[in-house]
Amino acid sequence: MSLEVININKSYGEVKALKNISFKLKKGEIVGFLGPNGAGKSTLMKIITSFINQDSGKVIISSIDKDVDAILTKSKIGYLSENNPLYNEMTVLEYLNFVSQIYNLKNSKKRILKVSKEIGLVKVMEQEINSLSKGFRQRVGIAATLVHDPEILLLDEPTTGLDPNQLVEIRHLIKKIGQEKIILLSTHIMQEIPKICNRVIVINNGKLVDDKSLHSKEEKEIDFDEYFYNLTK
Ligand SMILES: Nc1ncnc2c1ncn2[C@@H]1O[C@H](COP(=O)(O)OP(=O)(O)O)[C@@H](O)[C@H]1O
Numbered sequence: 001m002s003l004e005v006i007n008i009n010k011s012y013g014e015v016k017a018l019k020n021i022s023f024k025l026k027k028g029e030i031v032g033f034l035g036p037n038g039a040g041k042s043t044l045m046k047i048i049t050s051f052i053n054q055d056s057g058k059v060i061i062s063s064i065d066k067d068v069d070a071i072l073t074k075s076k077i078g079y080l081s082e083n084n085p086l087y088n089e090m091t092v093l094e095y096l097n098f099v100s101q102i103y104n105l106k107n108s109k110k111r112i113l114k115v116s117k118e119i120g121l122v123k124v125m126e127q128e129i130n131s132l133s134k135g136f137r138q139r140v141g142i143a144a145t146l147v148h149d150p151e152i153l154l155l156d157e158p159t160t161g162l163d164p165n166q167l168v169e170i171r172h173l174i175k176k177i178g179q180e181k182i183i184l185l186s187t188h189i190m191q192e193i194p195k196i197c198n199r200v201i202v203i204n205n206g207k208l209v210d211d212k213s214l215h216s217k218e219e220k221e222i223d224f225d226e227y228f229y230n231l232t233k
């Protein structure tokens, strides 16, 4: 299980959104993907999931080039996009069924049950999505990324707009899921980084400006607001 991003470049017209981005992630890594608005975080996630194409460079998912077999590599990825679009008029169960159909899952009933338990959705399965709190909506979004049991999770700002309790719950959830997977998660909440992540990658203006592990107590005790500011001001 691995995710390799190799010399990725991407422009939108005149705007160079990504400049030669490279890194390699392995199982058990929960990576905080940081950068100011417009840095290129969402663009890179969309490239990894084959939603959009890079101009040059490669993405290798567990030894498979996404441009050689996009269907296979997509099946190894769960992606929660920035604003977590959901079908509001569906119940949670209907939505997760719908998502399983997209992935053509054979064991969908079993998977939905397992994921719903893991994500704490069992008691709201019959509720319409528009009746749920923001925290539960995020859980539904995360559950939908997990039904096909991907190796890699890309979570684009999964904790934005949550209240403090919802934040703690989603954080616990991400940590639990991350033990068995690779998670790349973008966030603007710096205090979250040492609590969830064991590695941090920072981009600014499309360039990678830092990539470091967060394992020791010293590494986790730095002031992440200052750290971020100094790298990206
Ligand atoms: N579809 C698009 N068309 C044109 N420019 C875009 C598009 N998407 C993103 N950009 C530009 O690319 C840069 C990176 O954007 P984005 O990846 O959304 O950054 P982030 O997620 O870090 O805020 C920004 O300058 C943004 O304006």
Ligand SMILES: [Mg+2]
Pocket (backbone or CB within 6 Å): 041, 042, 043, 082, 156
């Ligand atoms: Mg973004």
